[in-house]
Amino acid sequence: MSAVLEVRDLRVSFRQDGKITEAVKGVSFSVARGETVALVGESGSGKSVSALSTVSLLGDSAIVEGSVTYDGVEMVGASEKHLMQVRGNDISFIFQEPMTSLNPLHTIEKQLAESLALHQGLQGQAARGRILELMQKVGIRDAESRLSAYPHELSGGQRQRVMIAMALANKPEVLIADEPTTALDVTIQAQILELLAELKKSEGMGLLFITHDLNVVRRIADRVCVMKGGEIVEEGPAAAVFDNPQHAYTQKLLAAEPSGIPEPVAADAPEMIRTRDLKVWFPIQKGLLKRTVGHVKAVNPTSISVRAGETLGIVGESGSGKTTMALAIMRLIASEGEVRFCGDDLRQWSTGELRSLRKDMQIVFQDPFGSLSPRMTCAQIIAEGLAIHRVDQHRAPRELVAEVMVEVGLDPATMDRYPHEFSGGQRQRIAIARAMVLRPKLVVLDEPTSALDMTVQVQIVELLRDLQKRYGLAYLFISHDLNVVRAMSHQVVVMKQGDIVEAGAAEALFEHPKEAYTRELLAAAR
Known part of the structure; x- marks a missing residue:
């Protein structure tokens, strides 16, 4: 097959504050019509920078050297008029x-x-x-x-x-897809991958697919280029790379999958959370008088129980009610039904009383960059809850911050840095530290690993299991990544359109699912 897009000895550097940082170091690859080439690697490996270089989308601070040809025409140094004709017309992008x-x-x-x-x-x-x-x-x-x-x-x-x-x-010749399925549910991800494969075949396009998810690459790629530190360290047909990886880094990536099981729950572990007929329906109001004409049934009456040291995995597609149920349990949104925390009926608690309870019930979100203030240092972010809840006032806040940073695998010497100065995995550790510094009893983990590289996912799963073992934490673990759920959970509930359609011990549910919907989810994840 003749190459429609050819990259040769591509080098990209960035000027910042008088310094020049090299991001891509002599990368070469090609994409033919009807072919899918995957650029694989962790964050910072140079995948996206290489792709954006093809049509000069990197901005004025970038220094691009080498050769990028589309249909035999050189793109590096091409006029803006020519680039405008190619962008979105001949070469199109899909972003994460x-x-x-x-x-x-x-x-x-x-x-x-x-x-x-x-x-x-x-x-x-x-x-x-x-x-x-x-x-x-x-x-x-x-x-x-x-x-x-x-x-x-x-x-x-x-x-x-x-x-x-x-x-x-505009019927492009080349489609560049940059992490297009990372934030999607497994069933939606499977549909999007199938759609891209069908479109590539019917339209005869070349597809450059950028991802850190090797399971996706295995399903869609014809050829694979593995990137590390701005260089391609291994390249070849997808089957050969997966079946017989030659480079140590490729072997490391392929081995980086959450595995193992959490520590067993103690037989005498007390119950942390119990719900009975918990329901969240949002009214649909119309007209000047705002009459209720119906309801959005986000969570239908559900009953769950979680003990100290136990993880309840909650899985299902977007809109199934996973996060809504967790927010209702934490009394962050209005709900009906019974919610008991450590035996206390939270319906009887006033807003002021619930405020004192917040330190015992913490939440870690999917996107750490979105949930961390860019104007606050790491130390200020972690210590904020200490001042609000007046925790351990006999010790200096920075001492407590340093202690919890060590616990989550961060260097206390970096506590005065800002979020943008940390990697994605480090930012997620800061978010976990912010929750753990209050010594909570229950932690809601809402998609805490989905935006992270595979190797970092493994580290975060091991960290969370270690903290649970050490402090007897109860977790509500919400995720669409079933491999992570299996590695983290003792019990699992499967939600669909506000209902729990299946529940049970994690291993039994994954090995012998009873419901068709659960089997569909598991099949889509393979």
Whole structure:
């Protein structure tokens, strides 16, 4: 196959504060029509920088050397006019988080129409017809009714399909997909991968797929390039790389999968949380008088129990009610039904009394960068709860911060740095330290590993299991990554459309699922 995109000895450096940092060091690869090439590696390995270099999307601080040719024409040093013709027309991009790529103020139709008008001059009914064709092609049901929708009104999977439709609008020769499935549920991820494979075949495109998830690469790639520290350390057909990896780093990546099981729960462990018929329905109100005409049934009556030292894994697709149930348990949103914490009925507690309870019930979110204030140092972030809850006032806050940083595997010497000065894995450790410094009894972990590299995921899972063993913590572990859930959980509940459709011991549920929906989830994750 002849290469439509060819990269030779690509070198990329960045100027910052008078210093030059080398990000890509002599990378070479090619993509042919109808071929999928995967760039694989951890954060900071140079994958995305290499991809963005193909059409000069790196900004003024970047110094790009080497050769990138599209259809035999050199792109490095090409005129802005030529680059504008190629971008989005011949070479299109799909990014990881569509909410940051789609304009929240414009409808889906307007955003798709903008691309068609810019590159093909299509307007009016001609543009509308092409938009409907694209939306149907990427599997958006009832496409016409979705034209007037805004991005926030669509699910994560639907938004990613819109991004794919925008990328395909001008029939590109090369599609560059940068972590397009990382934040998606396993079933949606499987659908998107299947869709990309079908589109590549039917449209004859070359596909450059960037990811840190080797399970995804195994399913979609023809060839694999493994990157580390700005260099390609191994390259070859996907089957050969997976079956017989030659480089130690490739072997390390392939071995980096959460494994093992958590420590058994003590027979006499006290119950931390119990719910009975917990229900969260959001009213749908219409008219001037705001009459309730129906309900969004986020969580239907559910009953769960979690003991000290036990992890309850909560799995299901987006919109199934996982996070809503956890927030209701923590009394952060209104709910009906019984919630008991350490035997106390929280329905009887006033707002002031609940405030004192907050230090015993903590939460760690999916995106540490979004949940950490960029204006606060690591020490200020971790110590904030100590001042609010007046914890251990006989010791200096910095002493307590240093102690908990060591516990979560951070160097106390870095406590005066800001979040942007840490890696993704380190930021997640800061978020965990912020929760653990208060010595809670219950921790809600809401997708705490999904945005992390595989090797970092393993480290975070081991850290969480170690902290649980040491302090007898109860965890509510919410995730769409079933490998991580299996490694973390004693018990698992499977949610669908607000209902718990299956529950049981983790090992039994994974080995012998009873419900069709559970089997579907497990099949999609393989």
